[in-house]
Amino acid sequence: MLGFGEKTIDMVSLETALKGRNEELITADYHFINGRPLNLKTPDGMNVAIFGMGCFWGAERIFWSLDGVYSTMVGYTSGFTLNPTYQEVCTGLTGHNEVVRIVYDPSIISYNRLLKIFWESHNPTQGMRQGNDLGTQYRSGIYYSDDTQNLVANETKLAYEKALTDSGYGKITTEILSSNLFYFAEDYHQQYLAKNPSGYCGIGGTGVTCLTGINA
DSSP, X not given: OOOOSOOOOSOOOTTTSOOBOSSOXXXXXXXXXXXXXXXXXXXXXXXXXXXXXSOHHHHHHHHHTSTTEEEEEEEEESSSSBSOOHHXXXXXXXXXEEEEEEEEOTTTSOHHHHHHHHHHTSOXXXXXXXTTEESGGGOEEEEXXXXXXXXXHHHHHHHHHHHHHHTTOOOOOOEXXXXXXXXXXXXXXXXXXXXXXXXXXXXXXXXXXXXXXXXX
């Protein structure tokens, strides 16, 4: 994904981060593919998963058509700037990561299964980059909503790290943090690769199988 300004792999601090704004950014009202509302309300019986795995255009496309996924949306999290814009995130001066927020039905698809797809669909050993995309906003991240998600995320990280190192890869650099504020990305980013089928996608896995979630 093309950025703006100088790219950096150094994490900004609260003191040096852009301040942002109190007003929320305007984004799409409805999901471009399924027509469901794009908001932070979680329907009864649904759960939420938030992943950062590089360019959020490609990350969202991986999940939106899965059985049991009610909705997907892209945005920013784990930084300091209030209501950041895409241009601000691309400077590396917000601390935010590009992420996909997934609303799913756990009776159809489990969190374990989503984690398996997450681990296998990108390279979680690259630090502040993903493929050719360089910058703190492209770091690998799992943002959990409860203690169970935290436990499972860390368990699968340990298991997958062993599989990766056995295959010659380095240590996993994925951050696993409690989900904080999720800021919606702008309208044109939502379901971007459905609106622009030939658009850029830098997401790519390692080819190493993650055994967790196969039967989940």
